[in-house]
Every structure is written in structure tokens, then in C-alpha cells.
Amino acid sequence: MSILINKDSKVLVQAITGKSGSLQTKVMLEAGTNIVAGVTPGKSGQEVYGVPVYDYIAEAKAEHDFDTVISFVPPAFAKDSCFEAIDAGIKVLVLTTEEIALHDVVEIIAYAKAHDTILVGPGCAGVIAPGVCKVGAHPIRFFKKGHVGVVSKSGALSYEIGKTLTDAGIGQSSVVAIGGGPIWGFTQADAVALYDKDPDTDVIVLLGEIGGGSEEDAAAYIKANVKKPVVSLIVGRNAPQGKSLGHAGAIVSGNVGTAKTKIAALEDAGVHVVKNPVEMVETIRSLMDTERM
Known part of the structure; x- marks a missing residue:
């Protein structure tokens, strides 16, 4: 489910x-x-x-x-x-x-x-369960039913990755876009916790970006609790310090919220951190049973 x-x-x-x-x-x-x-x-x-x-x-x-x-x-x-x-x-x-x-x-x-x-939310694209229903703004043509659970801050990034996975023949159990912050109700860690308990989710995808500590919080939860494989892409690696990029929460201040600190926390938690969508597809394929894609 x-x-x-x-x-x-x-x-x-x-x-x-x-x-x-x-x-x-x-x-x-x-x-x-x-x-x-x-x-x-x-x-x-x-x-x-x-x-x-x-x-x-x-x-x-x-x-x-x-x-x-x-x-x-x-x-x-x-x-x-x-x-x-x-x-x-x-x-x-x-x-x-x-x-x-x-x-x-x-x-x-x-x-x-x-x-x-x-x-x-607020400021979110919501959630889609491909082939079942959606409560939000996700374009249904980008998604197909399957066994990869996706959580993203950005709605647009969730659309792009959804389409990339679908084009590669990899379906999704759910795709959730929680919003660009700077504060949220439902968090990335909350989504990961639900996916880890979901029998229809085999691999969890965490899409992150610079700013705030949401990804670090998710990494701490993953390290302590999660058994399923997690794949992550962090965008904004080359963002200039102190400049907001797109989302209110996507701003680096000092050493807080940098791509480097997020990647380090995720890798320490055993997450497969990838550099681009193509590498994400390859990594997910290596982690999944082909019959479940």
C-alpha cells in the first residue's frame, strides 16, 4: 500500500x-x-x-x-x-x-x-500514489505504480525524478513533496519512517537540497532505525553561501545546511548518495529485485 x-x-x-x-x-x-x-x-x-x-x-x-x-x-x-x-x-x-x-x-x-x-506542507506539491490516487499537484503522466518510495522537499524535483524512474521502468509506491520550508509539518524523517514500514516499498529515495537540517535529521533517523536501502540525491552542491536558491529554506549560512554536511551525515547513516538522476537509476536497479520494478 x-x-x-x-x-x-x-x-x-x-x-x-x-x-x-x-x-x-x-x-x-x-x-x-x-x-x-x-x-x-x-x-x-x-x-x-x-x-x-x-x-x-x-x-x-x-x-x-x-x-x-x-x-x-x-x-x-x-x-x-x-x-x-x-x-x-x-x-x-x-x-x-x-x-x-x-x-x-x-x-x-x-x-x-x-x-x-x-x-x-505548507507550500507543497502533496502526495501521489501512482495508479491509485493523488492529493496534490503531481502530473500523473510522470509516475507509474511500483515499489520505490520517494520523499522530496521540492515538487519540481519529485516530478523530474518520478519521470526519470518511470522512463527507466521503475515504478513508485508513493511520491511525497513536503515543501521548500523553512519549516514543515510532515518531515523527510517522517516519510522515511512510514516507507520503512510499508510492505509495498522496497527502496526509499530521499531527495534533498541545501538549507536547514531536515536531511541531517532524516540521516539520524535512518542510522538508528531504518532497515530498507535508502538512495539520496542532494542538489545545490555548488550554491554560493548566503544566497537563497528557489525555496525559502534553500540557503546556506556558515557551515549549516551545506551539501557537504548533508552528504556526510547521509553516508554515515549508510545511505547510497548519488550525484545525478542517471546514477540514481543505476543504484536503485542494483538494490531491487527486477520483478518488483
Whole structure:
């Protein structure tokens, strides 16, 4: 089975009538996702690709059972909408919204933890279980069902590696993009822990980048706990110090968050660190049973 989502997941979309919400609803439905309802204040009674729309989550909850929410709500309203979703007793909240005030993000993360809700994001591409469903923005054509579990900060990098693996005939159990930081709910270490327990995942792929200590935390967890083989690619090896590259969290300050420190920590944990996608494919092939690709 996949991690975070599966064929039984029942999904609600926040801001479903907006540009991103309506587009991704269409694609998620095409991917097999069971979207039972959507929410946009003032739009109750409408439908988006056959999905009924309500003003508030409480109204949707009275009519539908759901355990997963994906939010496309604008930054200024993200905290309140996340609290509303979490109060509904959901298991997973995928927060795609970028540029949320950091103090709001801190409160959202704390609220989710206090209510045992897994928060993926903010500013993330979400998760896809190829051939089953997706809750996020991953292009379904880049992925195929298989037995490699992928976790990435970057959505775009997860797309690229997914396509590279698929083109090489290597399928994926799940692909999760947690967001570019600088702070997250669901972490790389959290994903690795779930993949290590997942019977459908044979090899774990950790896609990292400069900045912060997420990869080092994952390395420490891997060293202490993980039995399955882990392959990692760290991007930004030649990034100039003190300059943010793409993501808010992708910045090197002093000796903290460098590619060198991340690679050293991962190698010390027994991770197979590769230099490029081609080497990743070769390494995964050497670690997997060909019948499970």
C-alpha cells in the first residue's frame, strides 16, 4: 500500500472553485481520487466537476464522511481554514499554499500536532500514489505504480525524478513533496519512517537540497532505525553561501545546511548518495529485485 493516502481516502478540497482548486480537482479525479466535497465560502450549492460545494467544512461534514483535506486557500486565510479542517477530525491535511506568514505556520503545525493530524506542507506539491490516487499537484503522466518510495522537499524535483524512474521502468509506491520550508509539518524523517514500514516499498529515495537540517535529521533517523536501502540525491552542491536558491529554506549560512554536511551525515547513516538522476537509476536497479520494478 501507499503512505498517507490510499484507495479508501475520502477527500475534501478547500477553495475548490478557485483557479488552482478547480484545475487540481479535475486532475485528482482523473487520477482516481475519491473527492467527496469542496468548500468555498459563498459558493454553496455549486458543483465543480460533479463535486458538491459548501460554504463551510461543518456543512460538508454534515453530509459527507472525509478523512483528508487539500487546501488551496490564499495565505491570509490559511490559518483559519486549516484550523477549520483540523477541527473536523481529519487524518491528513495537505497545505499547498505558499507565502504564509511564519507565525501562522508555527500555529498551524502546533494545532495539527495537538489534534493528531498529519500536516503535509505548507507550500507543497502533496502526495501521489501512482495508479491509485493523488492529493496534490503531481502530473500523473510522470509516475507509474511500483515499489520505490520517494520523499522530496521540492515538487519540481519529485516530478523530474518520478519521470526519470518511470522512463527507466521503475515504478513508485508513493511520491511525497513536503515543501521548500523553512519549516514543515510532515518531515523527510517522517516519510522515511512510514516507507520503512510499508510492505509495498522496497527502496526509499530521499531527495534533498541545501538549507536547514531536515536531511541531517532524516540521516539520524535512518542510522538508528531504518532497515530498507535508502538512495539520496542532494542538489545545490555548488550554491554560493548566503544566497537563497528557489525555496525559502534553500540557503546556506556558515557551515549549516551545506551539501557537504548533508552528504556526510547521509553516508554515515549508510545511505547510497548519488550525484545525478542517471546514477540514481543505476543504484536503485542494483538494490531491487527486477520483478518488483
